[in-house]
Amino acid sequence: MQKNGTEIAKEIGISRQAISQIITKSLKKVYIETRKLDKNKSPFDVVLNMMQILNVEDSDLHNFIQLLPDTLLRSIQTDAIKKYPCLIK
Secondary structure, three states: OOOOHHHHHHHHOOOHHHHHHHHHHHHHHHHHHHHHHOOOOOHHHHHHHHHHHOOOOHHHHHHHHHOOOHHHHHHHHHHHHHHOHHHOO
């Protein structure tokens, strides 16, 4: 059974916001290290790689991207729109 951020926060005695910040910082580090593996990959392709590595379902793409820090979000979204215009609703 998966726990949500509130349940995890309560269990370890920190706020849900702190959990969110930890996830965001960790995903930024994973993004940077994944990008180093293939510097020719575009920002959105790096995210797709991360999803594969972390076993994130394709249906969770939008939610996963929203977990990334704002400093990365714009370039990822711009790249996704450019490369995959069919993703735009």
